[in-house]
Amino acid sequence: MSKKSMKKILVTGSVGQIGSELTMVLREKYGNDNVVACGRKTKPSYTLYNSGPFEFLDITDKDAVGKVIKKYDIDTIYNMAAILSAVGEEKPLVCWNVNINGLYNILELAREYELTRVFVPSSIAVFGPETPRINTPQETVLKPKTMYGVTKVAGEILGDYYFKRFGLDVRGVRYPGIISSETPPGGGTTDYAVEIFYEAIKNNKYTCFVKKDTTLPMMYMPDCIKGTIDLMNVDISKLRHHCDFNMASMSFSAEELSAEIKKHVTGFKCEFVPDFRQAIADSWPQSIDDSAARKEWGWNPSYNLSSMTEDMLEKLSNRHEKGNL
Numbered sequence: 001m002s003k004k005s006m007k008k009i010l011v012t013g014s015v016g017q018i019g020s021e022l023t024m025v026l027r028e029k030y031g032n033d034n035v036v037a038c039g040r041k042t043k044p045s046y047t048l049y050n051s052g053p054f055e056f057l058d059i060t061d062k063d064a065v066g067k068v069i070k071k072y073d074i075d076t077i078y079n080m081a082a083i084l085s086a087v088g089e090e091k092p093l094v095c096w097n098v099n100i101n102g103l104y105n106i107l108e109l110a111r112e113y114e115l116t117r118v119f120v121p122s123s124i125a126v127f128g129p130e131t132p133r134i135n136t137p138q139e140t141v142l143k144p145k146t147m148y149g150v151t152k153v154a155g156e157i158l159g160d161y162y163f164k165r166f167g168l169d170v171r172g173v174r175y176p177g178i179i180s181s182e183t184p185p186g187g188g189t190t191d192y193a194v195e196i197f198y199e200a201i202k203n204n205k206y207t208c209f210v211k212k213d214t215t216l217p218m219m220y221m222p223d224c225i226k227g228t229i230d231l232m233n234v235d236i237s238k239l240r241h242h243c244d245f246n247m248a249s250m251s252f253s254a255e256e257l258s259a260e261i262k263k264h265v266t267g268f269k270c271e272f273v274p275d276f277r278q279a280i281a282d283s284w285p286q287s288i289d290d291s292a293a294r295k296e297w298g299w300n301p302s303y304n305l306s307s308m309t310e311d312m313l314e315k316l317s318n319r320h321e322k323g324n325l
Contacts, residue, residue, distance in 0.1 A: 007116075008034055010074045012059050012106070013081030015039035017183040017194075018121070018175075018224060020048055022078060025225050027052050036072050040081070059102035066109050078119040078228070079106045085125055086277055087187035088148035099151035100158075107162045107170065119232055120159045120172040120243055124217055125149035125189075129283050136285035138246050138292045145283050159243035171231055172243040176217035176288065178224050179308060181315040189280045193218055193257060196270065197309075200261050201316045202325060205269045212255035212272045215286040219249035220303040220311070227299055234297040241292055248288035249301035250308070260309045 007030050013019040014037035024047070027035045032052035037044065040058050048054065055068050059081050068074070081102060088095035103120065110118045127136060128143040142153045152174075159170035177190025184198070185191035192208050193216075199206035219227075227247055252260075258270040293299035303311070319325045 007076050008036075008072055008074050009076045009078065010036045010038065010068065010072065011078045011080060012038055012057065012102075013079070014048065014054075015042040015044050016080055016082075017180055017186050018178060018221070018228075019078070019080035020045065020183045021180065021221055022080065022225050022228060023048060024051065025229065026078075029229070036068065036074065038068065059105055060097055062105040062109065065105055066113075069109055069113055069115075074113070075116045076118070076232075077106055077110060077115060078232075079103060080121060082121070082151075083148065084186055084188040085123075085146050085148040085280055086189055086191070088151075089146055089276070089280070092147040095147045096151060099148070100154055103155050103158065107158065107168065110170075111162065111166050111168050115168075117169045117171065117232060118159075119228065120155055120170055121228075122152045122156050122172050122174045122244060123148070124174055124176050124284050124288065125280075126153045126156065126174060126244075127283070127285050131285065133285045133287075135287050135289045136246065137289050138241070138244075146280055156244040163242050169236060170243055171239070173227065173231060173245045173247040173293065174288075175224065176219050176248060178219055178221060179312065180221040181312050181319075182221070189277045189284070190216055190218065192254060196257060196261065197312045197316055198325065200265045200268050201313070201320050204265065204267055206258075206271075208254050208258070208270055208272045209275045210254050210272070210278050210281050211274050212258075213253050214278070214281050215251055215253040216281060216284055217248050217251050217286070217288045219247070219301065220308040223249050223301040223303055227293075227301070230299065231293075231297050239296050241296065245293040245296075245299075246288045246290040247293050247299060248290040250304050251287045252305050256305065257309070260305055261313070264310065264313050
């Protein structure tokens with residue numbers, strides 16, 4: 001570490017699905033006071049707010065972000081703030097403003113303050129109908145049909161530019177659909193794979209917004225968090241790629257997920273009523289080639305559909321019994 005003996009980390013979007021759990025793991029790893037959480041307006045959980053410093057922050061306000069970086073002597077940023085795919089189609093200009101103008105602010109401030117490292121997440125949304133959908137290669141056609149996807153392609157290129165032009169250590173992965181037992185869905189196309197668990201526990205039924213044979217790459221949150229931190233900690237000399245690593249874990253259809261849940265939840269029923277998100281899902285890959293991530297930084301997921309489903313249902317059932325679901 002070039003400037004400090006202990007990392008001082010800023011997590012933007014820390015109230016979101018990934019950011020909320022990532023923040024807590026980082027605090028456990030580096031110390032509560034060394035990880036600053038921030039969100040734009042959503043009220044953080046009691047645990048997130050009280051376990052360490054929290055700031056309400058809009059990343060499209062460069063001056064405000066700069067003040068937080070200076071206030072806490074930040075040297076590493078995980079930029080998890082984003083407008084996701086489904087919301088992005090409803091509010092494309094907001095999506096562009098947050099995902100591109102906000103990212104530009106983060107990268108510029110990281111350059112100006114000479115920060116050590118920046119994490120900039122991408123997504124399988126960078127792919128489009130022209131992309132091979134089976135075992136999608138690391139290097140392939142990127143022609144997305146959503147504003148979210150457009151911003152993520154631009155973000156990958158912008159991050160690589162800052163690395164090559166300014167020497168800023170920017171890293172990122174293309175997240176698949178992320179499944180979490182802690183934070184409710186946040187407006188993504190793969191949210192059905194999270195909602196179905198909550199509804200199975202609470203109501204024993206679910207109406208899925210994609211067709212039953214819709215197959216997409218997915219990942220359980222513990223693997224997502226581990227992979228993110230592992231990439232940020234690997235020596236830069238091992239990396240040939242930087243902002244665009246394919247990262248995969250499992251692929252399954254909506255019907256296969258429903259069938260797996262039925263093994264554990266007696267009488268669970270799922271019907272499939274596709275909406276506008278079906279077209280988005282149909283433009284994304286069914287499976288991902290993540291050999292570059294495995295080779296360059298040792299990526300290796302721990303969960304499959306069976307183990308993930310069992311763990312999700314156990315955690316959500318426990319919360320439901322306590323009235324916290």
